[in-house]
Amino acid sequence: MTDSYAVDVEGVSKSFGAFKALNGVNLRVRQGEIYGLLGPNGAGKTTLIRLICGLLAAHAGTVTVLGQRMPNVGVLRHIGYMTQQAALYPALSVEENVSFFAAINGADEGVKDALELVELYDRRASVVATLSGGLRQRCSLACALVHRPELLLLDEPTVGIDPQLRVQFWESFRRMAANGTTIIVSSHVMDEADRCQRLGLIQYGRLLAEGSPADIRAQGGSQNLEEAFLALAGRKES
Amino acid sequence: MSGHRVRAITRRLLQGFRRDRRTLALLFVAPIVILGLLGYLMRGSTSSPSVGIANEDSGPLGVMVADALRHSSRITTTDISAADGDAKLKDGSLVAYIVLPSDFSRQAQSGNVAPEVHLEGSQPGVDAPVLQALQQAMITLASQVAGRNVNFQPQIKYLYGGKSYDTLDYFGAAFVGLVVFFLVFVITIVSFLNERSQGTLERLMASPLRRGEIVLGYMLGFTVIALVQAAEVLIFSLAVLKIQNQGSVLLIFGMEALMAIAAVNLGIFLSMFARSEFQAVQFIPLVVVPQMLLSGIIFPVSTEPKALQYLSDVLPLTYAVNGMRDIMVKGADLTWSSLQLDAGVVAGFCIVLIAAGTATLRRRLG
Ligand SMILES: Nc1ncnc2c1ncn2[C@@H]1O[C@H](COP(=O)(O)OP(=O)(O)OP(=O)(O)O)[C@@H](O)[C@H]1O
Ligand SMILES: [Mg+2]
Numbered sequence: 001m002t003d004s005y006a007v008d009v010e011g012v013s014k015s016f017g018a019f020k021a022l023n024g025v026n027l028r029v030r031q032g033e034i035y036g037l038l039g040p041n042g043a044g045k046t047t048l049i050r051l052i053c054g055l056l057a058a059h060a061g062t063v064t065v066l067g068q069r070m071p072n073v074g075v076l077r078h079i080g081y082m083t084q085q086a087a088l089y090p091a092l093s094v095e096e097n098v099s100f101f102a103a104i105n106g107a108d109e110g111v112k113d114a115l116e117l118v119e120l121y122d123r124r125a126s127v128v129a130t131l132s133g134g135l136r137q138r139c140s141l142a143c144a145l146v147h148r149p150e151l152l153l154l155d156e157p158t159v160g161i162d163p164q165l166r167v168q169f170w171e172s173f174r175r176m177a178a179n180g181t182t183i184i185v186s187s188h189v190m191d192e193a194d195r196c197q198r199l200g201l202i203q204y205g206r207l208l209a210e211g212s213p214a215d216i217r218a219q220g221g222s223q224n225l226e227e228a229f230l231a232l233a234g235r236k237e238s
Numbered sequence: 239m240s241g242h243r244v245r246a247i248t249r250r251l252l253q254g255f256r257r258d259r260r261t262l263a264l265l266f267v268a269p270i271v272i273l274g275l276l277g278y279l280m281r282g283s284t285s286s287p288s289v290g291i292a293n294e295d296s297g298p299l300g301v302m303v304a305d306a307l308r309h310s311s312r313i314t315t316t317d318i319s320a321a322d323g324d325a326k327l328k329d330g331s332l333v334a335y336i337v338l339p340s341d342f343s344r345q346a347q348s349g350n351v352a353p354e355v356h357l358e359g360s361q362p363g364v365d366a367p368v369l370q371a372l373q374q375a376m377i378t379l380a381s382q383v384a385g386r387n388v389n390f391q392p393q394i395k396y397l398y399g400g401k402s403y404d405t406l407d408y409f410g411a412a413f414v415g416l417v418v419f420f421l422v423f424v425i426t427i428v429s430f431l432n433e434r435s436q437g438t439l440e441r442l443m444a445s446p447l448r449r450g451e452i453v454l455g456y457m458l459g460f461t462v463i464a465l466v467q468a469a470e471v472l473i474f475s476l477a478v479l480k481i482q483n484q485g486s487v488l489l490i491f492g493m494e495a496l497m498a499i500a501a502v503n504l505g506i507f508l509s510m511f512a513r514s515e516f517q518a519v520q521f522i523p524l525v526v527v528p529q530m531l532l533s534g535i536i537f538p539v540s541t542e543p544k545a546l547q548y549l550s551d552v553l554p555l556t557y558a559v560n561g562m563r564d565i566m567v568k569g570a571d572l573t574w575s576s577l578q579l580d581a582g583v584v585a586g587f588c589i590v591l592i593a594a595g596t597a598t599l600r601r602r603l604g
Contacts, residue, residue, distance in 0.1 A: 083441060090436065104446070
């Protein structure tokens with residue numbers, strides 16, 4: 001039953017010209033799950049996330065989000081998307097940016113909560129152009145979750161975030177997931193991968209392996225997730 | 239100073255151009271387009287103004303002067319009756335008409351001729367050939383009236399403008415609107431490209447925003463800026479430069495608002511065809527200069543070569559400029575059919591551009 005899945009990707013392929021960025025990817029994410037997308041640079045993680053929120057159309061296969069075939073404008077208000085590069089308006093202040101994204105998603109309250117979550121409430125008046133890279137990343141996250149979406153798509157959210165805050169981020173992710181928010185997060189960082197309930201390994205546009213961190217360890221034949229990952233990636237390539 | 243490092247910079251620049259075919263094409267196409275247009279406009283122009291001749295002279299000399307005018311290479315003439323003259327100036331079919339009064343032959347015999355010259359007056363540059371052609375005809379006349387010095391004192395009457403009306407009045411009326419049009423166009427195209435390059439457009443597309451909402455939001459925002467700018471330009475033009483204005487300031491404002499809306503949507507539409515700010519900047523000469531040349535700002539559309547007139551007829555700016563001049567120079571209000579047409583066409587262009595801007599704003603990235 002598709003309805004029990006928040007995200008259901010079936011046999012999706014996507015090409016840019018002659019280049020196959022995604023090749024027959026199947027992926028199912030249950031509601032309230034934290035799903036980690038792992039894979040080397042250029043594997044197709046961003047492309048997959050864009051397909052899930054309907055920014056790209058698949059050449060083959062279907063994407064179903066919250067019971068609706070994508071692309072679908074109606075579903076978008078329930079999705080929060082944090083892009084890989086911190087996409088913000090540099091001339092606006094932190095608070096103005098967050099308020100803007102709240103407004104276009106039809107949720108005007110929640111700005112303060114979002115700012116407190118990313119610990120930017122004290123810096124809310126700072127102009128984004130003057131922020132450091134990590135602070136921008138935090139502002140970008142606040143913009144993605146200010147409207148309390150049912151599905152959060154986070155494309156490498158913790159790049160440039162200091163270790164203490166990273167731990168706090170994952171705490172909040174877990175709390176949101178416990179409240180029913182589905183989270184798909186791409187990452188290169190293995191200790192983050194360990195915090196996901198399920199992982200998908202992508203390489204060359206294919207889903208190589210899928211399962212809980214324990215499953216991946218077993219499949220890769222190593223107690224170390226990174227080694228297991230490298231073993232899986234290397235095995236399929238040869 | 240290291241030649242090696244300087245070369246590295248030069249090489250990097252040229253390598254960028256090699257990939258950016260569009261920039262390269264524009265760099266070499268734009269000057270040819272602009273210079274070609276200018277050449278065609280100036281050399282190929284059919285700039286002999288249409289002049290009506292009303293010969294009411296009961297004597298023989300009027301016929302002779304009319305004949306001399308007809309053969310003048312400076313003007314194109316048609317025979318009219320003096321009563322129709324003003325109507326023909328108003329509808330634009332004539333830029334001037336000359337009345338030779340019923341006692342013209344008698345005046346000539348007595349040595350003082352005073353033909354009436356009625357000028358439309360809003361277009362500088364066309365008055366001179368009319369007066370020169372008449373002067374020439376008078377020389378012919380003088381040679382016929384033997385033994386007498388004929389004193390030539392044309393009675394010049396202006397329908398619009400008048401003696402104090404100068405080039406600045408003529409260009410000012412058009413530029414008041416133009417300045418706003420081009421500046422708004424530039425800021426729209428650049429800020430829309432920023433939206434694309436800083437990644438926020440991707441975020442907007444992944445939000446429940448509809449394309450129409452984005453276009454409308456942009457339109458309102460920049461129209462507000464444009465109107466503040468228009469107010470400033472208008473106050474400066476009227477109070478400091480003392481450009482003549484016969485019409486209602488509110489109408490000028492309304493026309494400027496329409497032009498701003500057209501400019502915003504033109505900017506959104508064209509930004510879809512540029513991948514970088516670098517490329518967008520190059521749309522500016524390609525969009526701005528031909529419109530400057532062809533919309534009748536500098537060269538009246540009626541004096542352009544026929545082929546270019548067709549082009550002028552489809553440019554929104556032609557109508558906008560014409561409308562601004564009608565209001566400021568001629569004191570037109572909304573009961574004038576010419577102003578209704580101009581405002582209607584500019585509004586129509588706005589609608590087409592809004593649709594085009596919305597249509598090019600695709601939700602999907604690929
Ligand atoms: N618009 C595009 N046109 C052409 N190729 C593209 C386009 N978008 C992505 N690609 C290619 O598709 C492949 C997958 O890209 P994608 O951005 O999904 O990788 P990724 O897994 O997110 O990598 P990273 O970890 O570096 O972010 C890459 O080889 C990339 O060059
Ligand atoms: Mg990526």
